[in-house]
Amino acid sequence: MTTRRSLEIPLWGFAALVFAGTLGAALLVRSLSDQKRVSSGEALDLALTSAEQRRAAAYRSAVKSVVHVRAVHDEAASLAEPLPSQAVPPGQGSGLIWDADGLIVTSAHLVRGHNQIQVTLFDGSVWEAEYVGQLDQVDVAVLAIAAPRKVLFPLPLAQSASLVVGQETLVIGNPFGLKTALTGGIISGLDRSLGLASGHVVEGVIQTDSAINPGNSGGPVLDSLGRLIGMATAVHLADAEGPAFNVGVGYAVPVDVIALAVPELIRVGIAPNFELGFHLAPDWQARIMLAPLGIKGVLPLEVVPGSPAQRAGLNSVATTQGALAIVDVIVGLQGQACTGREEFMRHLEAHPPGTDLSLEIAKVLATLAIDSEPGAGIRARLISRASEVERRTITLKLAER
Numbered sequence: 001m002t003t004r005r006s007l008e009i010p011l012w013g014f015a016a017l018v019f020a021g022t023l024g025a026a027l028l029v030r031s032l033s034d035q036k037r038v039s040s041g042e043a044l045d046l047a048l049t050s051a052e053q054r055r056a057a058a059y060r061s062a063v064k065s066v067v068h069v070r071a072v073h074d075e076a077a078s079l080a081e082p083l084p085s086q087a088v089p090p091g092q093g094s095g096l097i098w099d100a101d102g103l104i105v106t107s108a109h110l111v112r113g114h115n116q117i118q119v120t121l122f123d124g125s126v127w128e129a130e131y132v133g134q135l136d137q138v139d140v141a142v143l144a145i146a147a148p149r150k151v152l153f154p155l156p157l158a159q160s161a162s163l164v165v166g167q168e169t170l171v172i173g174n175p176f177g178l179k180t181a182l183t184g185g186i187i188s189g190l191d192r193s194l195g196l197a198s199g200h201v202v203e204g205v206i207q208t209d210s211a212i213n214p215g216n217s218g219g220p221v222l223d224s225l226g227r228l229i230g231m232a233t234a235v236h237l238a239d240a241e242g243p244a245f246n247v248g249v250g251y252a253v254p255v256d257v258i259a260l261a262v263p264e265l266i267r268v269g270i271a272p273n274f275e276l277g278f279h280l281a282p283d284w285q286a287r288i289m290l291a292p293l294g295i296k297g298v299l300p301l302e303v304v305p306g307s308p309a310q311r312a313g314l315n316s317v318a319t320t321q322g323a324l325a326i327v328d329v330i331v332g333l334q335g336q337a338c339t340g341r342e343e344f345m346r347h348l349e350a351h352p353p354g355t356d357l358s359l360e361i362a363k364v365l366a367t368l369a370i371d372s373e374p375g376a377g378i379r380a381r382l383i384s385r386a387s388e389v390e391r392r393t394i395t396l397k398l399a400e401r
Contacts, residue, residue, distance in 0.1 A: 058170055058226035059182050064153040066172045066180055066219055067104060068120040069095045069129075069143075071111045094173035094219030095119065095143070096231065098262060100152045101378060102284065104143040105258060106218035107233055108134035109196070111141050119145050121152075122180065130282040133265040138202050138253055139233050140261040144284045155220060158227040160256035163187060163206065171210040171232055171250075173219030185210030185248075194234060194251050205251045206230045212250030221252040228255050263372040276348075276357075276396065277307020278314060283340045289317075289326060292382035293366055295389070296339040298330040308396040314361070323383060324368045332360030348398070355398045363390040 048056065071091035091114075095106035104119055111117055117129040127145040134141035164187065171183045189207035196202065208221060212232045221230040230252030266285065281289070281299035289299060303309050303316040315327035330338060334357060338344040351357065365386035372378045 054224055055168075055170065055182075055184060058222060058224060059172065062155060062170075062172060062220065062222055062226040063180050063182075064122045065097045065155045066122065066174075067095045067097065068174045068179070069093050069104070069106050069110060069218055070118045070120070071114045072116040092174070092177060093215055093217040094232070096218075096220045096228065097152050097154050098142070099154050099378065100149045102145045102147055102152060103132070103262070103266075103378070104129065104145060105231065105262065106141050106143065107231065108136050108139045108141040109233075110218050111143070112136075117143060119143065121147065123151055125151065130284060132282065132285070135261045135265060136196075138257050138261055139196060140231070140253060140258055140265070142262055142265040144282060146284070155222075155228040156226070157255055157259065158223050158225075158229045160204070160229070160254040163190060163223075163229060163254075165190060168224040169206075169208045169210045169229070170222040170224070170226070171208070171212055171216060171219065172222070173212075173216035173232060175211075175213035175215040177215055183211040188249070192251065196234075202233070202253060202257075204254055204257060205233075206254055208250050208252060209248040210250060211248075212252075228258075230254050231258055263370065263378075266370065266372060266378060276398065277304040277309035278302065278316065279304075280341050280344070281317075286341065288370075288378055289324065289368060289380050290329065292368065292380050293326075293329075293364055293385065295329055295331070295362060295364065297362065298338055298341055298344045299326070300328060300330065312359075312394040312396045314359070314394060314396075320367070322369070324370060324380075326364055326366045326368065329362045329364055330359050331362050334358055335360075351398055353398050356395055357398055358393050358395050361392050361394060363392065 069092070091110065093107060093110040095104045095110075097103075098105045111131065111134065114131055117131060119127045119129045121127070125147065127147050129143040129145050132142040132144055167187050169185050169187055171185075172180055175181050185208050187206060188209050191203075192205040192207045194202045194205045206221065206229065210221070212234075216232045217234070219232050220228050221232055223229050232250065233253050234251045278300040279302040281301045285301075286297070286299045290296060300309070300314055300316045303314050318325040318327070330344065332338055333344060333347045334351070336347050338347060348357075363386070367383040367385070369381045369383055370378065371381055
């Protein structure tokens with residue numbers, strides 16, 4: 001006869017199972033609830049220290065101002081790359097939003113030799129960038145994107161004179177291609193000299209022990225309040241018969257240097273057109289300069305000496321006593337109106353080399369002042385202009401490509 005033994009669970013064991021099940025369910029519900037709160041952006045009570053709360057707040061306020069920069073380079077473009085190109089895809093780094101008009105500041109070595117530059121904003125949108133110009137002496141470059149103002153968040157600026165050794169630094173960037181990573185440290189030294197591979201020496205550089213890795217270059221260095229104090233540009237690396245690694249000595253171009261460089265690049269930044277012998281202003285720049293004149297067209301920022309354009313009498317924008325003198329505005333090509341650089345280039349591409357081109361010119365004889373305030377954008381202010389706009393046509397030959 002077979003005896004059937006019943007499965008008996010002591011009362012205390014049953015109670016333990018009930019408690020464990022209840023606790024597990026509660027933890028699961030809490031975990032799912034927390035995940036939902038995190039994904040929705042609601043802050044959790046994680047018992048952060050006041051310093052941690054301040055850093056987190058600074059990151060949240062600044063991260064939307066940081067961009068990813070991707071430049072497609074010519075073969076010999078990486079001449080002055082201070083960071084090891086093998087550690088991050090060539091031509092990839094960081095940048096920062098300078099103003100709500102779409103100006104982007106990044107490292108000059110990152111975009112040197114560019115063919116095409118793309119800027120990715122915090123929301124994931126990708127924008128083709130116009131190259132404005134660069135100052136290799138301080139490793140600063142300026143780009144422009146046509147993004148709407150609602151997605152452009154300029155950083156507030158600190159002042160270089162207020163910086164002291166020992167104060168906190170925060171670095172936000174895209175190290176090794178990772179999205180918007182935050183590192184922290186302190187200012188280790190001020191007024192350093194940094195030699196670049198291009199041969200230039202940048203003076204007044206900030207030294208920090210915040211981790212600056214390949215891909216951080218061009219990104220912002222912030223104070224504890226999230227204000228811009230500099231732009232990450234280089235790092236000392238050690239190589240112990242293997243991959244290079246960060247040894248805690250990073251460098252940043254001071255904010256005051258950047259604030260001086262940007263208006264200068266806005267004034268002299270050029271987009272070359274060697275086929276005609278003059279340099280065309282990017283559309284965004286032409287719009288700013290021509291807005292006070294109520295005219296649309298293409299601006300010749302520089303005319304190449306001895307070129308067909310110079311021989312035909314085309315006048316470039318000139319600088320006089322800190323102001324801009326605009327003489328000629330190109331308003332048409334071969335009888336077709338041109339309201340911008342892209343439209344002008346489309347008309348130009350329809351004609352083979354050797355074509356005699358007629359340019360319709362508006363002679364405006366105007367003097368402008370350029371007002372630039374970080375965060376407020378750039379505006380042109382009319383100082384004087386001719387009482388009448390003279391119209392004329394010049395003819396020049398499209399050179400061989």
